[in-house]
Amino acid sequence: xxxxxxxxxxxxxxxxxxxxxEPCGVVIFGASGDLTQRKLIPALFRLYERELLPExxxxxxxxxxxxxxxxxxxxxxxxxxxxxxxxxFLDHCFYLSGDxxxxxxxxxLRSRLAKLTEAFRTGSNRVFYLATPPNLYTEITNHLSExxxxxxxxxxSWARVVIEKPxxxxxxxxxxxxxxxxxxxxxxxxxxxxxxxxxxxxQNILMLRFANAIFDPIWNRQYIDNVQITVAESIGVxxxxxYYEQSGLLRDMFQNHLMEILALVAMEPPASFAANCVRDxxxxxxRAIRPLVEDRRGDNLVRAQYEGGRIDGETVVAYxxxxxxxxxxxxxxxxxxxxxxxxWRWQGVPFYLRSGKxxxxxxSEVAITFKKVPHSIFTPLMxxxxxxxxxxxxxxxxxxxxxxxxxKKPGPKLCMASLAMDFNYREIFGTDSMPDAYERLLLDCMLxxxxxxxxxxxxxxxxxxxxxxxxxxxxxGNSPPLCFYAAGSWGPQExxxxxxxxGRNWYTQ
Ligand SMILES: NC(=O)c1ccc[n+]([C@@H]2O[C@H](COP(=O)([O-])OP(=O)(O)OC[C@H]3O[C@@H](n4cnc5c(N)ncnc54)[C@H](OP(=O)(O)O)[C@@H]3O)[C@@H](O)[C@H]2O)c1
Numbered sequence: 278x279x280x281x282x283x284x285x286x287x288x289x290x291x292x293x294x295x296x297x298x299e300p301c302g303v304v305i306f307g308a309s310g311d312l313t314q315r316k317l318i319p320a321l322f323r324l325y326e327r328e329l330l331p332e333x334x335x336x337x338x339x340x341x342x343x344x345x346x347x348x349x350x351x352x353x354x355x356x357x358x359x360x361x362x363x364x365x366f367l368d369h370c371f372y373l374s375g376d377x378x379x380x381x382x383x384x385x386l387r388s389r390l391a392k393l394t395e396a397f398r399t400g401s402n403r404v405f406y407l408a409t410p411p412n413l414y415t416e417i418t419n420h421l422s423e424x425x426x427x428x429x430x431x432x433x434s435w436a437r438v439v440i441e442k443p444x445x446x447x448x449x450x451x452x453x454x455x456x457x458x459x460x461x462x463x464x465x466x467x468x469x470x471x472x473x474x475x476x477x478x479x480q481n482i483l484m485l486r487f488a489n490a491i492f493d494p495i496w497n498r499q500y501i502d503n504v505q506i507t508v509a510e511s512i513g514v515x516x517x518x519x520y521y522e523q524s525g526l527l528r529d530m531f532q533n534h535l536m537e538i539l540a541l542v543a544m545e546p547p548a549s550f551a552a553n554c555v556r557d558x559x560x561x562x563x564r565a566i567r568p569l570v571e572d573r574r575g576d577n578l579v580r581a582q583y584e585g586g587r588i589d590g591e592t593v594v595a596y597x598x599x600x601x602x603x604x605x606x607x608x609x610x611x612x613x614x615x616x617x618x619x620x621w622r623w624q625g626v627p628f629y630l631r632s633g634k635x636x637x638x639x640x641s642e643v644a645i646t647f648k649k650v651p652h653s654i655f656t657p658l659m660x661x662x663x664x665x666x667x668x669x670x671x672x673x674x675x676x677x678x679x680x681x682x683x684x685k686k687p688g689p690k691l692c693m694a695s696l697a698m699d700f701n702y703r704e705i706f707g708t709d710s711m712p713d714a715y716e717r718l719l720l721d722c723m724l725x726x727x728x729x730x731x732x733x734x735x736x737x738x739x740x741x742x743x744x745x746x747x748x749x750x751x752x753x754g755n756s757p758p759l760c761f762y763a764a765g766s767w768g769p770q771e772x773x774x775x776x777x778x779x780g781r782n783w784y785t786q
Contacts, residue, residue, distance in 0.1 A: 295329065296724065297328075297329055297330070297331055298329075298330070298331050298720065298723035298724050299331060299400075299402055299723075300331045300332070300333035300334060300397070300398060300399040300400060300402060301331060301333075301334055301399050301400075301402035301403060301404060301723055302334065302335045302336070302337060302390065302393055302394065302397070302399050302402070302403045302404070303321065303334070303335070303336045303337070303403075303404045303406060303719070303723075304336075304337045304339065304386075304390070304403060304404065304405045304406065305317060305336065305337070305338045305339065305406045305408060306339055306340070306377065306405065306406065306407050306408060306409045306413075306417055307340060307406075307407070307408035307409040308338025308339055308340045308349070308372065308408075309338070309340035309341070309342040309344070309352075310340065310408055310409075312408040312441065313338065313408055314352065314353065314355075314356045315356065316713065316715045317406065317408060317715060317719070318336075318353045318356050318357070318370075319356050319357045319713070319715075320712075320713050320715035320716040320719055321336060321366075321719060322357050322362075322363070322366050323357075323712065323713070323716050324716055324719065324720055325362065325366045325369075326360075326362050326366075329720055330723075331399075331723075333397050333398050333399050334369055334397065334399065335369050335370075335371060335393045335396075335397045335399065336369055336370045336371065337371045337372070337373060337389065337390070337393060338353075338370070338371070338372045338373070339372070339373045339374070339375065339377075339382075339386065340374065341374060341375070341376055342374060343374045344372050344374060345372065346370070346371050346372050348372070349370060349371070349372035350367040350370050353367065353370060354367065369397070371389070371393065373385060373386060373389050377409065377413055377416060377417050377420070378413075378416060380420065382420075383420045383421070383423070383424040383426070384424070386424070386426070387424050387425075387426060390403070390426070400432075400434050401430065401434040401436070402434050402435050402436075403426070403435075403436050403437070404437050404438075404439060404719075404722055404723060405417075405421060405426075405427070405436065405437070405438045405439070406439045406441075406719075407438065407439060407440055407441060408441055409441075411441070411443055411444075414440055414454065414458070415454065415457040415458070418438060418457070418458055418461050418462060419457075419460075419461060421436075421438070421461075422461035422462070427461060427462060427466065429466070435466075435725065436466060437466050437467075437468055437722055437725070438458075438462055438466055438467055438468065439468040439470055439718075439722055440458075440467065440468065440469050440470065441470055442469075442470060442471060442472075442533055443524065443528060443529075444469055444533075444731075444736060445736075445740065446523075446524070446528060447740060447744045447747055447748070448737060448740040448741050448744040449744075451736060451737055451740045452737060455733050455736075455737070464732070464733060465727070467733075468718075468722050468727065468730045469730055469731040469732075469733075469736060470718060470730065470731075471533045471534060471537050471730075471731050472714040472715060472718065473533070473534040473537060473538065473641075473672075473714070474537055474714075474718070474729040474730070474731075475713075475714030475715060475716070475717040475718040475721075475729055476672060476673065476676075476714045477676065477702065477711055477712065477717075478670065478671065478672040478673065478676040478677075478702065479537075479538065479541065479672055480717075480729070481670075481678075482538075482541045482542060482643070482670060483541060483550075483555070485670070485678065486542075486546070487546055487547075493546065495647070496622075497622045497623070497626075498622065498623055498624055498625050498626050499648075500647055500648055501626050501645060501646070501647055501648070502626070502646045502647060502648045502649075502665060502781075503626060503627045503628070503629060503646050503781060504542060504543070504626065504627075504628045504629070504643065504644070504645050504646075505628075505629045505630075505631070505643070505644040505646070505783065505784050506535055506538055506539060506542070506628070506629070506630045506631070506642075506643050507630075507631050507632070507640060507641065507642050507643075507644070507783070507784070507785055508530055508534055508535055508538075508631075508632040508640075508641045509631075509632065509633060509636035509637075509638065509639060509640050509641070509767075509785075510633070510634050510635075510636065510639055511588050511589070511635065511636060511637065511638050511639050512634065512635070512639075513583070513593060513594075513596065513599060513610075513634055513635050513764070514596065514599050514602065514610070514634065518599055518600060518601035518602050519601055521602075521608065522601070522602060522603065522606060522608055524608075525608045525609045525610075526580075526609050526610055526611060526612050526632060526633065526634070527580070527609060527612050527743055527746065527747060528743075528747070530612075530632040531612055531614075531630065531632060531743060532739050532740060532743050533731070533739070534632075534641075535630050535632055536563065536739040536742075537559075537731070537739075538641075538643060538672070539562075539616070539628060539630065540558075540559040540562045540563055540735070541559070542643055542645075542670075543562050543618060543622070543623060543628065544558040544559050544561065544562040545558050545561065545562070545622070546558070550728065551728070552726060552727040552728040552730075553727075553732075555728050556727070556728070556732045556735065559732075559735050560732065560734050560735045560738060562618070562620075563735050563738040563739060563742070564738060565618050565619050565620040565623075566616055566617070566618055566619075566742055567616070567617040567618070567619050568742065568745070569614060569616070569742060569743075569745075569746060571746065571749070571756065571757050572757065573757050575757065575760075575771045575772075575774070575775055576615070576775065576778065577614065577615045577775075578612070578613070578614045578615070578746070578757075579611075579612070579613045579614075579760055579768075579769060579771045579772045579775055580609040580611065580612050580750070580759055580760065581609060581610070581611040581612075581633070581759060581760035581761055581762050581768060581769040581771070581772070582595075582596050582597070582606070582607075582608065582609055582610050582611070582759055582760075582761055582762075583595060583596050583610050583611065583633075583634060583635040583761070583762055583763070583764045584596075584761050584762065584763055584764065585598070585763070585764060586635065586763035586764030586765040586766065587764070587765045588635065588637065588764055588765040593635065593764045593765070595764070596608070596610050596634075596635075607750070607759055609750070609759065610633060610634040610635065611631075611632070611633030611634070611636075611762060611768050611769065611772070612630075612631065612632060612633070613629065613630070613631040613768060613772035613775055614629070614630045614631070615627050615628070615629055615775060615779075616628040616629075616630060627779065627781075629775075629776060629781075629783070631768065631772060631783070633762075633768055635764035635765065636765075636766070636767055636768065637765055637766070637767060639673070639674060640671075640673070640674070640785065641671075641672040641673045642669055642670060642671045642672055642784075642785065643669070643670040643672070644667055644668075644669050644670075644784035644785070645667065645668040645669075645670070646665050646666075646667050646781075646784070647665050647666040647667070647668070648665060649661065649663060649664075649665045650663055655691055655693070658691070658693070663683060663693075664681070664683065664695050666680065666681055666682055666683075667679075667680070667681045667784065668680050669681075669784070675701060675703075676701070676702040676703065676711065677699060677700050677701040677702050677703075677704075678699075678700045679697050679698065679699040679700070680697070680698045681695050681696065681697050681698075682695070682696055682698065683695055683696075684696045717729065718730070760772075767783065767785070
């Protein structure tokens with residue numbers, strides 16, 4: 278199919294595969310919480326609107342807060358725009374209150390599920406979504422298993438458990454959590470969520486790399502000078518200080534989002550788009566990352582915390598002055614790292630990763646800088662003054678892809694300019710085409726597709742790279758000092774110096 282998507286771009290739709298799941302129920306633990314209201318229910322409603330939920334489905338929310346089915350529906354109704362499909366959707370939503378620590382709750386849950394299964398003719402296919410405090414994951418899974426609710430039958434019925442982040446707080450706790458989950462569930466039943474993987478633009482990294490033959494030949498050390506991955510937020514710690522003081526940026530962003538993006542950008546081509554083929558390649562890539570060694574000068578790693586400053590014309594306080602943050606907190610709100618991948622493709626190509634809070638604006642992007650021309654025919658312009666081509670994968674908020682090229686500018690014979698060839702998702706496909714990450718991930722879970730979920734081995738590899746750093750920072754060991762940066766800047770001077778010492782600059786400044 279061909280259609281005019283905007284005034285200047287024609288989109289040829291070759292292939293669009295979207296299948297619907299089998300009848301099933303979605304059981305949400307943590308149904309009175311923030312994630313359910315802001316993300317999960319709106320995502321399920323959007324799937325319903327787009328007719329991607331099965332005809333036979335129900336949603337059962339569970340939490341301690343006492344609520345009737347109607348009260349739950351009224352609460353959920355505030356989380357999405359009213360339209361003529363809303364009432365029919367809410368007719369599929371139910372609520373059960375109880376404490377996940379009580380055995381009696383699971384008796385009630387079992388009996389409620391039996392009734393819903395019969396009423397909606399879903400068979401015993403179920404997704405259990407654990408949107409709860411992480412210390413409850415094992416307890417809930419154990420109870421579900423002992424109540425026979427996660428048992429998969431020979432008739433093909435299935436039970437899947439979605440685990441929210443954070444998944445552990447270091448290698449040891451992640452291994453322990455995996456071990457506990459595996460006592461009751463198989464790996465194919467466990468869906469570890471990293472919502473970044475559900476973003477259209479993150480998935481597009483795979484499409485760009487492996488549905489186009491022109492990129493792979495240049496996607497390597499011969500043509501690429503360096504790769505930069507930036508995940509920046511302009512917000513501070515907001516109301517999450519309690520969590521953040523125990524977590525810090527390395528756990529909150531690096532261990533999951535940045536390492537996952539890195540793996541998608543740098544992995545070898547998988548043999549197929551099947552979940553384990555993609556995940557095998559990601560794991561191989563993570564295994565090839567050289568362990569990070571910190572030094573006092575900050576050649577490989579810089580960690581920092583924001584001080585007061587100005588963002589969007591407003592004065593904001595230092596991290597240590599935020600409510601519920603210790604006045605002498607050593608928690609990092611910014612990390613920049615230089616990662617080395619020890620394999621044939623990437624030998625000698627630095628991967629610079631950086632993430633922080635209170636940076637000038639919210640942006641997630643991958644900047645791939647190619648090598649400069651080896652020789653300039655445009656004397657007196659020397660190769661060094663000819664800017665390198667940069668491919669920018671903008672993951673959010675202006676989702677798209679850009680490529681800078683050098684071109685002749687009309688005018689004198691030697692008149693050159695950098696041009697940007699930009700493709701913007703929203704302009705081309707419209708805003709409706711950008712489903713929320715949770716829509717994709719919930720649908721994939723119902724379909725039994727684990728491609729965009731994190732497998733045990735890659736989760737543990739990411740933790741094993743970062744845990745030695747965390748242990749040094751949080752122990753009494755002799756670790757390099759915490760740096761500081763003004764809120765509203767792109768991080769500490771030390772992070773800028775990290776690249777400058779290698780003759781480079783951060784792409785976004
Ligand atoms: N919110 C986000 O944007 C976000 C983003 C990424 C990941 N996550 C993760 O998602 C999970 C949930 O986050 P959230 O922000 O939604 O948390 P939240 O607002 O604090 O909600 C927690 C939920 O768990 C329920 N709960 C806690 N202990 C319980 C117990 N013993 N028995 C029954 N229910 C219990 C609470 O029920 P009652 O209040 O009724 O007691 C509430 O519904 C966390 O692991 C978080 O790290 C959240």
